Amino acid sequence: MHREVRDHLEDILAGGHASDSGLAGNGHLNGCAECTGQIAAMREQQRLLQSLRAPEEAEPRAGFYARVIERIESQGAASIWSLFFDSPVGRGLAMASMVLALSVGVYLVSSEHGAEAPAGQVMSVPNPGPNSGEMLTGSPDRDAVLVNLVTYREQ
């Protein structure tokens, strides 16, 4: 579409005559098939859009306000979550919280693995030998050790 027509498009579509928009002087619309065709298509589009006008009498049923309040109350409980999801700040906050929770989780899991490593090393200490079992299960020397401790105290 040429500029001469484009600049006055709204006037033309609003029903203004070409002469109102200063177009008659150059006779552009009369001589330009492209602009004429586009104006015709836009008029048809305009007619389609205007089909969305509702009849005057369209109104909600009586008691509409009460039903609106009922809906607000039913959505009120959920609205605390909408604070997070409806606003960009809330979404950012929710995202940051999720990232933080994820990081803490990863840290905890990895540190737990880290803590298990020395335990593994202790477990891998070579078996001290067959006599070591005697210390745990009650060896013949155990009583002697206890006697020594008692006598040490008495001294």
Added chain:
Amino acid sequence: MSGLSEALQFPAAGTRTKALPSRTRVDHKNSDEAALVKRVQARDEMAFREIVDRYQAKVFSIIYGILRNHNDAEDIAQQVFAKIYFSIRNFDFRSSLLTWIYKITVNECYDYLRKKRVRKLVYESDFSVEDAQRLESSEPAVDPSAPIDRRIAQHDLVIKLLSKVSEEDRTLILLKEVEGHSVEELAAMTGLNENTIKVKLFRTRQKLLKAAQRLGRIRGIAKVNSGQ
């Protein structure tokens, strides 16, 4: 209604208001309507009730115009006012309250249509007998002699075409063509420059034509665009 709302009342469907003086700017922050909004922001229930009373018919008409179903219109109108209640604290007075409500309303309609499409219940074939009769008896903008099937198909087409443009463009073109506002009024309502409005409207019209061309539905479009 006074102040802002007097200046920006929606004209009756099909009528065109006399244009406001060029470059009209409305101070959306200092008007009776702004005072009402501030009361709602402070959770004054009476003020909210006033907003519902003032705009319920308008909201219902917008929705009914798009969906052509009374039950759906009632349900979505309730949802629109619930949304207004919960989000009015974000209203920043850059546009008129009407413009803001209009945008919410149209967006709710399209959300509803999108959800419906997801449920595979596409736009058409959803008119009750009552609604179809109502459509038949009261649709001045389209050719009344056209059969009802064709008019429903045209209605579905325009809804589908509008889904191809952005929310902002959709709201603007509907305010222009459905509500009948002039460019000057749109500038006052949105706080945008008149030239910006004209450019946006032109681009939206072109997008709609291209979408229609893809669907092959508006007569003569293919021929017109092939000459570009």
